[in-house]
Amino acid sequence: MSLFLHAPGFVLPSAGGGEVSLRDLRGRYAVVYFYPRAGTPGCTQEAAEFQALAAEFAALEARVIGISPDPVPALERFARKRGLGLTLLSDSDRTVARAYGALTPQGRIERSTVLLDRAGVVRWSWRRVKVGGHAAEVLATLRVLHAADEALNPLLVARRAYRALSEEEVPKPALERLVEAAHLAPSCFNNQPWRFVIAHGEALAKVKAALPGGNYWAKRAPAIVALASHRDLDCKLSDNRDYFLFGCGMATGMLMVQATQMGLVAHPIAGYDPLAVKEALGIPAEYVLITLIVVGRPGDPNTLSDKHRELELGPRDRKPLSAVMAWNTFRDLERTEGA
Ligand SMILES: Cc1cc2nc3c(=O)[nH]c(=O)nc-3n(C[C@H](O)[C@H](O)[C@H](O)COP(=O)(O)O)c2cc1C
Secondary structure: OOOOEEOOOOEEEEOOOOEEEHHHHOOOEEEEEEOOOOOOHHHHHHHHHHHHOHHHHHHOOEEEEEEEOOOHHHHHHHHHHHOOOOEEEEOOOOHHHHHOOOEOOOOOEOOEEEEEOOOOEEEEEEOOOOOOOHHHHHHHHHHHHHHHHHOOOHHHHHOOOOOOEOOOOOOHHHHHHHHHHHOOOOOHHHOOOOEEEEEOOHHHHHHHHOOOHHHHHHHHOOEEEEEEEOHHHOOEEOOOEEOHHHHHHHHHHHHHHHHHHOOOEEEEEOOOOHHHHHHHHOOOOOOEEEEEEEEEOEOOHHHOOHHHHHHHHOOOOOOOHHHOOOOOOHHHOOOOOOO
Protein backbone atom coordinates (compact mmCIF):
# COMPACT_ATOMS: atom_id res chain seq x y z
CA MET A 1 0.00 0.00 0.00
CA SER A 2 1.36 3.44 -0.75
CA LEU A 3 0.77 6.66 1.13
CA PHE A 4 1.80 10.24 0.84
CA LEU A 5 1.54 11.69 4.34
CA HIS A 6 3.64 13.52 6.82
CA ALA A 7 5.09 11.04 9.27
CA PRO A 8 3.92 11.42 12.89
CA GLY A 9 6.68 12.85 15.09
CA PHE A 10 8.41 10.76 17.78
CA VAL A 11 11.32 10.74 20.20
CA LEU A 12 12.31 7.29 21.47
CA PRO A 13 15.19 5.85 23.50
CA SER A 14 17.64 3.87 21.42
CA ALA A 15 19.62 0.70 22.08
CA GLY A 16 23.19 1.83 22.66
CA GLY A 17 22.10 5.04 24.42
CA GLY A 18 20.53 8.35 23.56
CA GLU A 19 17.31 9.10 21.79
CA VAL A 20 16.27 9.21 18.14
CA SER A 21 13.57 11.52 16.88
CA LEU A 22 11.83 11.85 13.55
CA ARG A 23 13.69 15.12 13.13
CA ASP A 24 17.01 13.28 13.30
CA LEU A 25 15.98 11.22 10.26
CA ARG A 26 15.48 14.16 7.91
CA GLY A 27 17.80 14.36 4.91
CA ARG A 28 17.98 10.58 4.51
CA TYR A 29 15.40 7.93 3.77
CA ALA A 30 14.22 5.93 6.76
CA VAL A 31 12.84 2.44 6.75
CA VAL A 32 10.89 2.28 10.00
CA TYR A 33 9.71 -1.22 10.81
CA PHE A 34 7.48 -2.17 13.71
CA TYR A 35 7.86 -5.67 15.17
CA PRO A 36 6.33 -7.31 18.24
CA ARG A 37 9.25 -8.67 20.27
CA ALA A 38 13.02 -8.82 20.06
CA GLY A 39 14.53 -12.29 20.06
CA THR A 40 11.51 -14.22 18.77
CA PRO A 41 12.13 -16.24 15.59
CA GLY A 42 10.12 -13.97 13.24
CA CYS A 43 11.59 -10.75 14.62
CA THR A 44 15.09 -12.22 14.53
CA GLN A 45 14.71 -13.23 10.89
CA GLU A 46 13.29 -9.84 9.94
CA ALA A 47 16.16 -8.00 11.64
CA ALA A 48 18.72 -10.37 10.11
CA GLU A 49 17.34 -9.78 6.60
CA PHE A 50 17.51 -6.00 7.05
CA GLN A 51 21.01 -6.37 8.49
CA ALA A 52 22.15 -8.46 5.53
CA LEU A 53 21.13 -5.66 3.17
CA ALA A 54 22.51 -2.85 5.36
CA ALA A 55 25.15 -1.79 2.82
CA GLU A 56 22.57 -1.55 0.03
CA PHE A 57 20.23 0.52 2.18
CA ALA A 58 23.13 2.80 3.17
CA ALA A 59 24.11 3.23 -0.49
CA LEU A 60 20.59 4.52 -1.15
CA GLU A 61 20.90 7.02 1.73
CA ALA A 62 18.59 5.02 3.95
CA ARG A 63 18.70 4.23 7.60
CA VAL A 64 16.87 1.18 8.93
CA ILE A 65 15.08 1.62 12.24
CA GLY A 66 13.31 -1.11 14.14
CA ILE A 67 10.69 -0.14 16.72
CA SER A 68 9.21 -2.52 19.28
CA PRO A 69 7.76 -2.25 22.79
CA ASP A 70 10.87 -4.00 24.26
CA PRO A 71 12.81 -2.13 26.96
CA VAL A 72 16.23 -0.77 25.95
CA PRO A 73 18.29 -3.48 27.77
CA ALA A 74 16.38 -6.20 25.88
CA LEU A 75 17.07 -4.41 22.59
CA GLU A 76 20.75 -4.13 23.46
CA ARG A 77 20.97 -7.86 24.21
CA PHE A 78 19.18 -8.60 20.91
CA ALA A 79 21.53 -6.38 18.92
CA ARG A 80 24.63 -7.84 20.60
CA LYS A 81 23.57 -11.47 20.23
CA ARG A 82 22.61 -11.09 16.56
CA GLY A 83 25.31 -8.62 15.53
CA LEU A 84 22.75 -6.00 14.45
CA GLY A 85 23.91 -2.56 13.36
CA LEU A 86 20.35 -1.34 12.86
CA THR A 87 18.92 1.43 15.03
CA LEU A 88 16.57 -0.25 17.51
CA LEU A 89 14.15 1.99 19.40
CA SER A 90 12.01 1.24 22.43
CA ASP A 91 8.35 2.24 22.19
CA SER A 92 7.38 0.85 25.58
CA ASP A 93 3.88 2.35 25.72
CA ARG A 94 3.25 1.72 22.01
CA THR A 95 2.28 5.32 21.29
CA VAL A 96 4.47 5.52 18.21
CA ALA A 97 3.14 2.19 16.92
CA ARG A 98 -0.39 3.54 17.43
CA ALA A 99 0.41 6.80 15.60
CA TYR A 100 1.77 4.81 12.65
CA GLY A 101 -1.25 2.49 12.55
CA ALA A 102 0.85 -0.51 13.59
CA LEU A 103 -1.46 -1.66 16.41
CA THR A 104 -4.36 -4.09 16.12
CA PRO A 105 -7.66 -3.02 17.71
CA GLN A 106 -6.64 -5.30 20.60
CA GLY A 107 -3.44 -3.30 21.10
CA ARG A 108 -1.04 -5.89 19.69
CA ILE A 109 1.77 -4.88 17.37
CA GLU A 110 0.96 -5.62 13.76
CA ARG A 111 4.19 -6.20 11.89
CA SER A 112 4.34 -3.11 9.63
CA THR A 113 6.89 -1.02 7.80
CA VAL A 114 6.85 2.55 6.53
CA LEU A 115 9.30 4.08 4.12
CA LEU A 116 9.94 7.77 4.77
CA ASP A 117 11.60 9.92 2.17
CA ARG A 118 14.33 12.48 2.79
CA ALA A 119 11.74 15.15 3.64
CA GLY A 120 10.04 12.95 6.23
CA VAL A 121 7.05 12.09 4.07
CA VAL A 122 5.63 8.56 4.22
CA ARG A 123 5.94 7.31 0.67
CA TRP A 124 5.13 3.64 1.11
CA SER A 125 3.82 1.33 3.79
CA TRP A 126 3.41 -2.40 4.33
CA ARG A 127 0.90 -3.93 6.76
CA ARG A 128 0.72 -7.50 8.13
CA VAL A 129 4.24 -8.09 6.89
CA LYS A 130 5.41 -11.61 6.12
CA VAL A 131 9.01 -11.69 7.23
CA GLY A 132 10.73 -13.79 4.52
CA GLY A 133 11.89 -11.52 1.71
CA HIS A 134 10.38 -8.38 3.25
CA ALA A 135 13.68 -6.49 3.56
CA ALA A 136 14.45 -7.23 -0.10
CA GLU A 137 11.02 -5.94 -1.14
CA VAL A 138 11.53 -2.72 0.85
CA LEU A 139 14.93 -2.29 -0.76
CA ALA A 140 13.45 -2.73 -4.24
CA THR A 141 10.79 -0.08 -3.49
CA LEU A 142 13.42 2.26 -2.09
CA ARG A 143 15.49 1.87 -5.24
CA VAL A 144 12.55 2.99 -7.39
CA LEU A 145 11.70 5.90 -5.07
CA HIS A 146 15.28 7.09 -4.86
CA ALA A 147 15.60 7.18 -8.64
CA ALA A 148 12.24 9.00 -8.94
CA ASP A 149 13.23 11.56 -6.32
CA GLU A 150 16.48 12.37 -8.10
CA ALA A 151 14.49 13.25 -11.22
CA LEU A 152 12.55 16.49 -11.65
CA ASN A 153 9.53 16.81 -9.41
CA PRO A 154 6.68 15.28 -11.44
CA LEU A 155 4.20 17.98 -10.40
CA LEU A 156 6.54 20.68 -11.75
CA VAL A 157 6.83 18.77 -14.99
CA ALA A 158 3.07 18.21 -15.20
CA ARG A 159 2.18 21.86 -14.58
CA ARG A 160 1.50 23.85 -17.69
CA ALA A 161 -0.29 27.12 -18.34
CA TYR A 162 -3.23 25.20 -19.75
CA ARG A 163 -6.13 27.20 -21.15
CA ALA A 164 -8.73 24.56 -21.98
CA LEU A 165 -11.07 24.65 -19.02
CA SER A 166 -14.23 22.85 -18.02
CA GLU A 167 -17.02 25.03 -16.62
CA GLU A 168 -17.55 22.54 -13.80
CA GLU A 169 -17.49 24.06 -10.30
CA VAL A 170 -14.41 23.74 -8.10
CA PRO A 171 -15.64 23.39 -4.50
CA LYS A 172 -14.81 26.20 -2.10
CA PRO A 173 -12.66 23.99 0.21
CA ALA A 174 -10.47 23.09 -2.78
CA LEU A 175 -10.03 26.77 -3.67
CA GLU A 176 -9.18 27.52 -0.07
CA ARG A 177 -6.63 24.70 -0.07
CA LEU A 178 -4.86 26.37 -3.00
CA VAL A 179 -4.48 29.59 -1.03
CA GLU A 180 -3.39 27.63 2.05
CA ALA A 181 -0.58 26.17 -0.08
CA ALA A 182 0.38 29.63 -1.34
CA HIS A 183 0.42 30.89 2.22
CA LEU A 184 3.17 28.37 3.08
CA ALA A 185 5.59 30.28 0.83
CA PRO A 186 8.70 31.82 2.37
CA SER A 187 8.93 35.61 2.50
CA CYS A 188 11.43 38.24 3.57
CA PHE A 189 11.30 38.39 7.40
CA ASN A 190 8.18 36.24 7.08
CA ASN A 191 6.23 39.33 6.05
CA GLN A 192 3.69 37.31 4.02
CA PRO A 193 2.88 40.16 1.63
CA TRP A 194 0.30 38.22 -0.43
CA ARG A 195 -3.43 39.07 -0.26
CA PHE A 196 -5.74 36.73 -2.15
CA VAL A 197 -9.34 37.45 -3.14
CA ILE A 198 -11.23 34.52 -4.64
CA ALA A 199 -13.78 35.66 -7.19
CA HIS A 200 -16.80 33.41 -7.34
CA GLY A 201 -20.44 34.15 -8.31
CA GLU A 202 -21.34 37.79 -9.05
CA ALA A 203 -17.85 39.13 -8.41
CA LEU A 204 -16.50 36.52 -10.85
CA ALA A 205 -18.77 37.81 -13.62
CA LYS A 206 -17.40 41.32 -13.07
CA VAL A 207 -13.81 40.08 -13.19
CA LYS A 208 -14.52 38.21 -16.41
CA ALA A 209 -15.93 41.39 -17.90
CA ALA A 210 -12.50 42.97 -17.29
CA LEU A 211 -10.65 40.38 -19.42
CA PRO A 212 -9.44 41.37 -22.89
CA GLY A 213 -10.31 39.32 -25.96
CA GLY A 214 -7.01 37.40 -25.87
CA ASN A 215 -7.97 35.89 -22.53
CA TYR A 216 -11.39 34.71 -23.80
CA TRP A 217 -10.56 31.18 -22.58
CA ALA A 218 -10.56 32.35 -18.93
CA LYS A 219 -14.26 33.20 -19.19
CA ARG A 220 -15.07 29.50 -18.75
CA ALA A 221 -13.29 29.39 -15.37
CA PRO A 222 -15.40 28.54 -12.31
CA ALA A 223 -13.10 30.71 -10.14
CA ILE A 224 -10.46 33.40 -10.54
CA VAL A 225 -8.09 34.23 -7.72
CA ALA A 226 -6.78 37.79 -7.55
CA LEU A 227 -3.40 38.37 -5.91
CA ALA A 228 -2.74 41.89 -4.63
CA SER A 229 0.00 43.38 -2.51
CA HIS A 230 1.73 46.63 -1.63
CA ARG A 231 5.42 47.36 -1.51
CA ASP A 232 5.11 48.41 2.16
CA LEU A 233 3.97 44.89 3.03
CA ASP A 234 7.45 43.45 2.49
CA CYS A 235 11.17 44.22 2.69
CA LYS A 236 12.43 47.29 0.84
CA LEU A 237 16.20 47.07 0.57
CA SER A 238 18.81 49.14 -1.21
CA ASP A 239 19.30 48.80 -4.95
CA ASN A 240 15.50 48.96 -5.49
CA ARG A 241 15.06 45.54 -4.02
CA ASP A 242 11.36 45.57 -3.23
CA TYR A 243 10.57 42.03 -2.25
CA PHE A 244 6.75 42.05 -2.25
CA LEU A 245 6.54 40.96 -5.88
CA PHE A 246 9.09 38.21 -5.27
CA GLY A 247 7.14 36.86 -2.29
CA CYS A 248 3.90 36.92 -4.23
CA GLY A 249 5.57 35.11 -7.12
CA MET A 250 6.74 32.34 -4.83
CA ALA A 251 3.28 32.05 -3.29
CA THR A 252 1.79 31.74 -6.77
CA GLY A 253 4.28 28.99 -7.58
CA MET A 254 3.21 27.04 -4.51
CA LEU A 255 -0.45 27.53 -5.42
CA MET A 256 0.16 26.16 -8.91
CA VAL A 257 1.95 23.07 -7.63
CA GLN A 258 -0.89 22.38 -5.19
CA ALA A 259 -3.43 22.85 -7.97
CA THR A 260 -1.54 20.40 -10.18
CA GLN A 261 -1.55 17.84 -7.38
CA MET A 262 -5.33 18.32 -7.08
CA GLY A 263 -5.89 17.85 -10.81
CA LEU A 264 -6.70 21.52 -11.35
CA VAL A 265 -5.39 24.11 -13.76
CA ALA A 266 -4.11 27.29 -12.09
CA HIS A 267 -2.98 29.73 -14.76
CA PRO A 268 -1.65 33.17 -13.79
CA ILE A 269 -2.42 35.99 -16.22
CA ALA A 270 -1.31 39.58 -16.58
CA GLY A 271 -3.89 40.44 -19.24
CA TYR A 272 -6.84 42.18 -17.53
CA ASP A 273 -8.04 45.70 -16.78
CA PRO A 274 -6.57 46.24 -13.30
CA LEU A 275 -8.78 49.19 -12.36
CA ALA A 276 -11.95 47.32 -13.24
CA VAL A 277 -10.86 44.18 -11.36
CA LYS A 278 -9.81 46.20 -8.29
CA GLU A 279 -13.16 47.94 -8.35
CA ALA A 280 -15.03 44.63 -8.75
CA LEU A 281 -13.19 43.01 -5.82
CA GLY A 282 -12.86 46.03 -3.52
CA ILE A 283 -9.05 46.01 -3.70
CA PRO A 284 -7.71 49.39 -2.45
CA ALA A 285 -6.30 51.66 -5.16
CA GLU A 286 -2.82 51.80 -3.56
CA TYR A 287 -2.42 48.02 -3.86
CA VAL A 288 -0.80 46.44 -6.89
CA LEU A 289 -3.01 43.80 -8.50
CA ILE A 290 -0.13 41.51 -9.39
CA THR A 291 -1.94 38.72 -11.17
CA LEU A 292 -5.21 36.91 -11.64
CA ILE A 293 -4.94 33.17 -11.31
CA VAL A 294 -7.48 31.41 -13.48
CA VAL A 295 -8.58 28.18 -11.79
CA GLY A 296 -10.60 25.29 -13.15
CA ARG A 297 -10.61 21.67 -14.15
CA PRO A 298 -9.01 20.63 -17.44
CA GLY A 299 -11.41 20.97 -20.36
CA ASP A 300 -11.82 20.46 -24.07
CA PRO A 301 -9.02 21.90 -26.27
CA ASN A 302 -11.64 22.44 -28.99
CA THR A 303 -12.93 25.44 -27.01
CA LEU A 304 -9.63 27.19 -27.84
CA SER A 305 -8.44 29.23 -30.79
CA ASP A 306 -6.17 27.43 -33.25
CA LYS A 307 -3.10 29.14 -31.81
CA HIS A 308 -3.96 28.26 -28.22
CA ARG A 309 -4.95 24.70 -29.12
CA GLU A 310 -1.54 24.23 -30.69
CA LEU A 311 0.16 25.54 -27.55
CA GLU A 312 -2.09 23.40 -25.37
CA LEU A 313 -1.27 20.18 -27.18
CA GLY A 314 2.29 21.00 -28.14
CA PRO A 315 5.52 20.43 -26.25
CA ARG A 316 6.66 22.79 -23.52
CA ASP A 317 8.83 25.61 -24.83
CA ARG A 318 11.93 26.54 -22.84
CA LYS A 319 15.24 28.21 -23.61
CA PRO A 320 18.19 25.83 -23.15
CA LEU A 321 19.43 25.65 -19.55
CA SER A 322 22.75 27.13 -20.73
CA ALA A 323 20.90 30.39 -21.51
CA VAL A 324 19.67 30.79 -17.94
CA MET A 325 22.33 29.06 -15.84
CA ALA A 326 26.10 29.51 -15.73
CA TRP A 327 28.78 28.25 -13.40
CA ASN A 328 30.72 30.98 -11.62
CA THR A 329 30.39 33.78 -14.15
CA PHE A 330 27.43 35.47 -15.76
CA ARG A 331 29.57 35.96 -18.85
CA ASP A 332 29.24 32.26 -19.65
CA LEU A 333 25.50 32.48 -20.10
CA GLU A 334 24.63 31.60 -23.64
CA ARG A 335 23.14 34.58 -25.45
CA THR A 336 19.72 33.87 -26.90
CA GLU A 337 17.34 36.06 -28.78
CA GLY A 338 16.09 38.91 -26.59
CA ALA A 339 18.78 38.30 -23.90
C1 LIG B 1 3.03 36.81 -14.95
C2 LIG B 1 2.39 35.97 -16.00
C3 LIG B 1 1.46 36.52 -16.84
C4 LIG B 1 0.83 35.75 -17.81
N1 LIG B 1 -0.18 36.28 -18.55
C5 LIG B 1 -0.89 35.49 -19.39
C6 LIG B 1 -2.04 36.01 -20.04
O1 LIG B 1 -2.46 37.14 -19.85
N2 LIG B 1 -2.70 35.18 -20.89
C7 LIG B 1 -2.30 33.88 -21.12
O2 LIG B 1 -2.95 33.20 -21.92
N3 LIG B 1 -1.21 33.36 -20.48
C8 LIG B 1 -0.51 34.15 -19.62
N4 LIG B 1 0.58 33.62 -18.93
C9 LIG B 1 1.02 32.22 -19.17
C10 LIG B 1 2.36 32.17 -19.91
O3 LIG B 1 2.19 32.51 -21.23
C11 LIG B 1 2.96 30.76 -19.73
O4 LIG B 1 3.21 30.53 -18.38
C12 LIG B 1 4.24 30.62 -20.53
O5 LIG B 1 3.97 30.67 -21.89
C13 LIG B 1 4.98 29.33 -20.24
O6 LIG B 1 4.17 28.23 -20.44
P1 LIG B 1 4.00 27.11 -19.30
O7 LIG B 1 3.54 27.84 -18.06
O8 LIG B 1 2.95 26.16 -19.82
O9 LIG B 1 5.32 26.45 -19.10
C14 LIG B 1 1.18 34.39 -17.96
C15 LIG B 1 2.14 33.83 -17.09
C16 LIG B 1 2.71 34.60 -16.11
C17 LIG B 1 3.68 33.95 -15.15
